[in-house]
Amino acid sequence: MLDRRLHAFRPDLADLALKGQVEADRFVSPQPAIINRPVVALRPKPDLTIGIDTELLMGEEVRVFERNNGWAWVQALDDDYVGYLPEDALAPVVASTHVVTAPRTFVYSGADLRFPTRMALSMGSRLMITGEAETRGTRYLLLADGGALVARHLRPLSEPVVADYVSVAGLFLETPYLWGGKSGFGIDCSGLVQLSMRMAGHKAPRDSDMQAVGLGTPIERQDLKRGDLVFWKGHVAIMEDETRMIHANGNTMSVARETLEAAIERIGWLYGTPTGYRRPVAET
Template sequence: MPVRKEPSDKSELITELLFGECYTILNQEGNWFLVQNAADGYEGWIDFKQHFPVSEAYFSEWQVQQHPRTLNLVDFIYNNQNRIPLLLGSTLPFFVGNSVRLGEEEYSFAGQVSDLNIAPEAHFLQNIARLFLKAPYVWGGRTVFGLDCSGFVQQVYSLCHYQLPRDAWQQAAHGQEVHFASQTKPGDLAFFDNAEGRIVHVGLMLDGNQIIHAHGEVRIDTLDHQGIFNADRKRYTHQLRIIKRIFPNL
């Protein structure tokens, strides 16, 4: 579901809501709701026609539980009346057996799901990140069909059941600092700033000082103490600001 900066279809996309996520309505203007994503606190406007209300009891229960995520690029939930498409990283509310509860309705799901009981491992995190390779860059996007740099990183970590904020500068406040590019481990996050010193980009480290990030598309480049070197363009494209380790034991 597109979430826009202003209450208009012409307004820029600032983020997206994926299936299974909850939000609260903060305000209404005409046919638009100002909403706040319950997972990351991000705010923006949605079209009232895409609003799906749930009870306060459902929302309260949803907030205190962890819910697995879909691992297939595209899949479906279904019941006798409906079939709903899901994208990689969608939340499966109250998933038990093969049952998903959406409001008062029950749906079946037979695809792959993330395991809430397994601690994240480096190879799993890298494999999840590579599922997004070649996904096009879309400002405000959070899906394999289009996403931005921080949306990509947020989705990868969500699939490891760690909730990062939405924007790169917010994500940079998480984790422990890694002082040298040569000391990075797979899963570390590298942040990059612009000429004014604002953090404007983020990528996820892989083995061998490689970094996977959304820049034109989700791609793999090389990182050193200076920044990201793009071999295709034969130049540095991003200036390194700081590296953070989210999972110390990864």
């Protein structure tokens, strides 16, 4: 049985690539688009009153299978997640040149930090930069519409990525916990793993159950070290060293640091002991 989170199929409509694997009244080839909002929620149904599955960030690419009644049924290019989002959150594809590397940053109306802001963007947002400017010693990168961002908050996509994804995760400490969140404005446990790893050049599945079976290789608890993952039922944490971990959690409602022993004791009464340990990045 194909996972509906990762494959676009319904009784009435399905991805043409799934023809012969699923039954549907009609099969279509998806059309490309990108996200044009700072953050947009992806939902399992076209209904604003239900919870979100995940989020997509500015500049992320999607495949569009349907546009109907103000909603679009899409699949994210990065992790294959399928869901519904508002149709007006989509724009034609343009080639991104830079990615935001700060947890959060502002788009100003011009190259001056005293100017009004237009929006705030999360780490991982992708942009097309068309120029640069300098004001009072601060360098800015410019968008085609005149918007400006502090240059030190972005990295050209052509440049090397950060080697240590754990250091990226640490930048999110105190970020509010948000179920389904995947941004610097709110993030959940598996979103923290996925976004941090993506910024370090590694792909990761979106949800913790996917990560628990398909990310890296299993290890034993005694072998845990920096960068390894600890899984509980419905939860994942990143080991900062042999004893401490970072995770987005519903206890502090934030990204927080605590010892593995303290977490096992605290979580155990409700979710039991850890279900597994994995090393997501191969040693070199």
